[in-house]
Amino acid sequence: MSMPNRRPPHGAALSATAPRAAATTAPAAEAGGDRSDGGTPQADDAPAAGLRFPSDFGWGAATSAYQIEGAAKEDGRGESIWDTFSRTPGRTRNGDTGDVAADHYHRYVEDLDLMRDMGLRSYRFSISWPRVQADGTGAPNQRGLDFYRRLIDGLHERGIAPMATLFHWDLPQALQDAGGWESRDVAHRFADYAEIVFRALGDRVPVWLTVNEPKTVVQNGYLEGHHAPGRQDPDAAYLVAHHLHLAHGLAVAAYRTTGSGRIGPALNLHPCYPADDSPAAARAAILHDGYENRLYLDPVLTGRYPQDVLDDLGPGSRLVRGIRDGDLATISAPVDLLAVQYYTPYYVTADGATVPRWPTSQASWQQIHPDGMYDVLTRVTRDYGPLPLTVTENGLPSPDTLGADGTVDDAARVTFLRDHLAAVHRAVADGVPLESYHVWSLLDNFEWDAGYDQRWGLVYVDYPTQRRVLKRSAHWYRRVIAANGL
Ligand code: FCB
Numbered sequence: 001m002s003m004p005n006r007r008p009p010h011g012a013a014l015s016a017t018a019p020r021a022a023a024t025t026a027p028a029a030e031a032g033g034d035r036s037d038g039g040t041p042q043a044d045d046a047p048a049a050g051l052r053f054p055s056d057f058g059w060g061a062a063t064s065a066y067q068i069e070g071a072a073k074e075d076g077r078g079e080s081i082w083d084t085f086s087r088t089p090g091r092t093r094n095g096d097t098g099d100v101a102a103d104h105y106h107r108y109v110e111d112l113d114l115m116r117d118m119g120l121r122s123y124r125f126s127i128s129w130p131r132v133q134a135d136g137t138g139a140p141n142q143r144g145l146d147f148y149r150r151l152i153d154g155l156h157e158r159g160i161a162p163m164a165t166l167f168h169w170d171l172p173q174a175l176q177d178a179g180g181w182e183s184r185d186v187a188h189r190f191a192d193y194a195e196i197v198f199r200a201l202g203d204r205v206p207v208w209l210t211v212n213e214p215k216t217v218v219q220n221g222y223l224e225g226h227h228a229p230g231r232q233d234p235d236a237a238y239l240v241a242h243h244l245h246l247a248h249g250l251a252v253a254a255y256r257t258t259g260s261g262r263i264g265p266a267l268n269l270h271p272c273y274p275a276d277d278s279p280a281a282a283r284a285a286i287l288h289d290g291y292e293n294r295l296y297l298d299p300v301l302t303g304r305y306p307q308d309v310l311d312d313l314g315p316g317s318r319l320v321r322g323i324r325d326g327d328l329a330t331i332s333a334p335v336d337l338l339a340v341q342y343y344t345p346y347y348v349t350a351d352g353a354t355v356p357r358w359p360t361s362q363a364s365w366q367q368i369h370p371d372g373m374y375d376v377l378t379r380v381t382r383d384y385g386p387l388p389l390t391v392t393e394n395g396l397p398s399p400d401t402l403g404a405d406g407t408v409d410d411a412a413r414v415t416f417l418r419d420h421l422a423a424v425h426r427a428v429a430d431g432v433p434l435e436s437y438h439v440w441s442l443l444d445n446f447e448w449d450a451g452y453d454q455r456w457g458l459v460y461v462d463y464p465t466q467r468r469v470l471k472r473s474a475h476w477y478r479r480v481i482a483a484n485g486l
Contacts, residue, residue, distance in 0.1 A: 058436025079133025
């Protein structure tokens with residue numbers, strides 16, 4: 001089965017003719033760069049050399065529960081919609097599932113040591129709702145909470161700040177059976193779950209993120225259907241957006257009564273540029289931006305849905321009909337920070353389609369455009385004020401292989417990270433209040449419908465043996481962290 005593009009725009013087909021894999025060719029500056037010994041910085045650093053970050057900058061890496069943990073049936077974990085989806089024939093590449101994944105549930109101590117060896121200062125992970133509440137309701141499963149307590153304690157012991165996401169897409173299947181995110185009640189179940197987690201772990205986690213990329217649930221899960229729960233129903237999709245926002249707001253409210261750290265949403269943002277100079281393309285790019293960015297930023301940060309998107313959806317849409325009195329006040333309760341995830345820009349034509357402009361990665365939806373990082377970060381600060389920001393995801397998949405000499409030479413990832421960090425640095429220099437940056441991902445992992453074919457990690461995982469090998473990019477990142485810059 002040919003896999004669909006991962007993140008197609010609303011209603012519009014992505015061009016099938018995007019050039020592929022250009023980024024896997026390293027530019028000349030990469031040749032001769034450090035391989036694996038962590039020795040003196042060489043050509044890897046050259047083009048962006050001399051960029052220092054603020055002294056307390058939070059260098060990090062990110063993962064999510066279903067993508068790395070495995071141990072799908074252990075210690076009382078219930079089923080999630082990703083168990084169901086990935087076990088359904090034809091849904092994922094090669095029929096891959098997260099049953100074992102990177103076996104992090106059993107190997108977390110080794111993984112903590114890798115993080116320490118790389119010098120990470122921050123680690124973003126997610127908590128699996130079905131480990132904490134097998135069916136999404138009722139009394140907590142202590143063994144599930146204990147796993148995260150051990151993980152968090154292990155981070156503190158190694159001087160790494162934990163950053164925990166409450167929901168990274170693994171909705172308990174029982175709640176899906178009760179209507180999933182189309183049901184308003186699920187937002188309340190989420191608040192209950194959040195409160196359990198805050199009470200159990202809140203004192204040990206300084207930064208909480210509520211819902212990871214609500215847009216991806218909306219677009220991939222409910223518009224395109226190539227993520228769980230595999231629906232293709234635009235009207236349901238935007239109601240789901242509202243309920244995910246509500247879940248976020250209710251979790252923030254629960255946190256204010258139970259926790260004293262900081263909390264915010266995690267949004268994937270895409271700069272939307274007109275594909276040409278025509279006024280029609282400019283107009284189309286603005287509406288596209290509404291669907292890609294403002295539909296997720298505005299309710300949370302301004303208490304309003306973007307009017308152009310509401311108009312485009314029409315008064316009969318389930319989103320519009322689903323908004324109740326008080327919802328937007330709940331959704332827009334003040335947050336402490338905004339987590340931004342950046343992967344790709346969009347170029348929008350007059351008829352609202354998107355076309356590629358830059359080389360794409362192994363993930364056909366990703367165009368490599370580091371300036372987009374600068375544009376996203378500066379735009380958020382310009383349009384929404386000086387809210388503290390963290391980049392919680394940014395990265396590149398590549399078809400990495402373990403060499404005969406035991407090294408993994410992911411030169412393209414080094415180039416990608418270097419160029420994106422240079423853009424991050426520029427944004428910080430221009431006044432963006434960014435406090436940390438997390439590479440997606442710490443480890444190779446289960447990349448949703450793309451299964452294990454796409455390797456996103458700084459650390460290579462040899463799945464048959466579960467052996468971990470630091471890639472060239474991990475050694476490079478360790479030097480960046482040690483130097484606090486490029
Ligand atoms: C993001 C997801 C993350 C991973 C990366 C590649 O959209 O949050 O889980 O799939 O993309």
